[in-house]
Amino acid sequence: MDYTDHAKNAPVSCPQCGADVEQTSGRGKIKRFCNPSHGRSWRTRMRSAGWL
Numbered sequence: 001m002d003y004t005d006h007a008k009n010a011p012v013s014c015p016q017c018g019a020d021v022e023q024t025s026g027r028g029k030i031k032r033f034c035n036p037s038h039g040r041s042w043r044t045r046m047r048s049a050g051w052l
Contacts, residue, residue: 016042
């Protein structure tokens with residue numbers, strides 16, 4: 001990890017489908033999922049596996 005640059009400038013791929021996730025510049029959290037339904041299904045899958 002490069003600490004001299006913003007984390008939003010690093011490439012992010014959706015853990016559910018592997019698609020590249022576009023980041024909006026400025027303040028706020030990093031987008032991890034390409035859409036909200038992929039985030040919900042990923043969290044459900046991880047919870048059922050005992051990870052969350």
